[in-house]
Amino acid sequence: MTTESVSQLQKVLSEGGFAVTAECGPPRGANAEVLRKKAETIKGYADAVNVTDNQTAIVRMSSIAASVHLLNIGLEPVMQMVVRDRNRIALQSDILGAWSLGIRNILCLSGDHQIFGSQPDALNVFDIDSMNLVRMVKEMREEGKDMSGFDLNEPPRMFIGAAANPFADPFEYRVIRLAKKIDAGVDFIQTQCVYNMDRFIEWMRLAREEGLTEKVYILPGVTPLKSAGMAKYMAKNVAGMDVPESLIKRMEGVPKDKTVAEGLKICQETIEQLRGIKGVSGIHIMAIGWEEKVAEIVKTAGLRS
């Protein structure tokens, strides 16, 4: 972890505060107005906002451009960057460009496979993996060089994030992978949505045992459920998502007009529990297509007034 903070997110985390990050998906078109409107509702309720990079392999406004739109309205972006669409040359070039535009946080990801998107006929890249992307950004920052060893006229000094999924298999390997990402140079981790609290607690216990929570800030992800249908869909169709049967039952147990409230209640309870886990440094709220709820979630959880 670098000593001097380059971003608000890094400042909050390094000062021991409980960070809040949210997520904002760029539009499927060239008009940024929708993005600005969604982002305005988050303003004041999150330290930084993740800007997704063609998530689910569907073409959207680029994460760099969308990040700049957020900067322009006074929000700090966490620019997501996937290795699916760009080779190492393009990745490095875009990181230099992003830094020059004022982007200070990056989240390094593999990216959803294009088979899930609207253009499955596309060629993918995967020149380097997400682990090596982390290392690349770290080396640009620390050594001031690109991958060829060339001295950069100004290094991008990004605050580096990566994802972790405590719910994917093989479970025993998940902590080893986290350790590898830390070695590669990651400063903060945002996790897959936590629904299976027992498994998350176990993963955190193993991470603490390895001393990893001393080396990295961990921000578990939460996503409010809208309905029992959504819970079932995620349990069945979203790879790496673990929604326990008990949670689905709970959502099914309330009248249709009360499911939204119930989903938000579950979200509150989850945040409350997560705050109590040693080694958790903040929370990452992924209210997919429901950004206007972020403020309410943050307020009710007592994270901001």
Place this chain on the structure above:
Amino acid sequence: MIVGEQKPIKEIKESLLPYGKVLILGCGTCVKTCFAGGEDEVAVLASALRLAFKKDGGRIEIEELTIERQCENEFIQEAAPSIARNDVVLSLACGAGVQDIAKSFADMPVLPGINTTFIGIQERSGVFTEECSGCGNCELAYFGGICPITRCSKKLLNGPCGGSQNGICEVNPDTECAWQLIIDRLTRLGQLDNLKVYVPPKNWVTSNSGGPRKLIREDHII
């Protein structure tokens, strides 16, 4: 072996329409083993084409021949007399075989009859799986003999992504997660420490990314 799959008969028939006399040329090595282009497949395809043309009132003369390999000049020359008396060659070899025939007979049109799919193995009778991408720099020693470049959908070199569930890859329920296989195998070999080792970015120079490749064996050049 190189695994291939015969093209749909409709596509083959359409590609033959401009021609009167066709040689269906089989290849007796890889594509024979995967039931795509050996002697048997040549015979079946020839019958099917004769029937199809007859049904539409079209005319075609078909000659059948299978040589040992379409990627080796010694065998290719065996086909020269048959090729000379036809208007077109429908090659049931892999893409390399089709191109070698085209190179050897400059004035003869050559059409592909199969789609070359991958370098793979016969997992069990009738089931073939891709195992190798021919990247030119084999790193199987690090991965317990399982290739993540070929068998992980995202070519991950440093462990499984978040989409591995119950040993299955998120991309396709019929695909095993290569990283689960690697971890299982390294566990059995007592080499789990390999998993902690950082694997640097792949150098793709030796792969097709470095341009079409040529291998020169000076000791075999006459």
